[in-house]
């Protein structure tokens with residue numbers, strides 16, 4: 635540190651929604667149409683450093699490096715938009731250099747925006763000298779990517795939809811179950827339709843959308859009840875149904891959004907077979923073709939083994955629950 639820079643480094647892990655967020659009530663503030671429930675995962679981690687340059691004049695141009703390659707365009711715009719919120723809150727006006735590393739144990743092909751924006755929110759707010767509590771940090775991360783507000787917490791998190799910036803945040807939920815997620819990698823390719831656009835299509839054009847929102851409220855209530863009771867089979871059945879309902883709103887959008895590949899269908903069938911073989915295994919999918927399987931820590935190795943056997947050529951990896959956002963270093967304050 636040269637004494638003029640305001641610098642912080644933070645890490646956060648990706649989370650997978652068990653009860654999904656799909657659709658915004660407020661696009662600018664990212665207020666969702668429904669509350670959601672997630673599990674933060676071990677190993678899928680983003681570490682981000684933010685340095686505000688307080689020495690020179692503001693040029694209005696931040697710089698962004700992701701895994702050591704400089705990024706411009708949409709990716710930079712999204713990061714700068716979150717930095718603008720932080721600059722506003724801190725009453726500062728300085729360009730920033732952001733450098734982000736994804737430490738994924740394999741080519742994940744998983745939307746990593748949840749870990750990315752949680753780490754960015756933590757690093758940027760600390761670099762700007764703000765001392766946010768967890769709820770404030772969750773609200774800030776939400777402004778970058780909705781799902782990121784849940785990655786502030788380790789283990790299970792509940793994002794309260796709320797109705798404005800102050801009331802829309804996530805909190806930690808105690809879970810007596812030792813859950814695990816087994817990821818079936820169907821494709822590591824980047825998705826062609828961003829989740830933002832796909833959500834908008836579901837909300838605006840799917841006749842099934844309102845019904846899915848209504849059943850989602852019920853799903854969440856029942857999922858929380860199943861968690862409280864430690865009933866993984868009950869939780870899993872709700873999780874699988876909630877995800878299929880979300881995809882139904884995409885398939886019935888006009889024009890339709892179809893993230894599924896033939897391999898996704900093969901994976902869904904393999905999950906059913908593994909479960910019929912007596913193990914807890916329940917599928918969930920997000921805005922992409924990969925299939926994630928909810929199971930218990932105790933059964934994860936067997937689920938992983940059985941899925942590999944049923945799906946030759948697919949990468950299969952299991953993840954236990956992971957930690958919440960954490961600060962690595964701060965300088966300049």
Ligand code: PMV
Nearest residue numbers: 651654655779780781920921
């Ligand atoms: O936060 P976004 O824009 O990446 O949207 C996430 C949407 C889903 O992953 C499909 C569901 C969820 O709740 O994470």
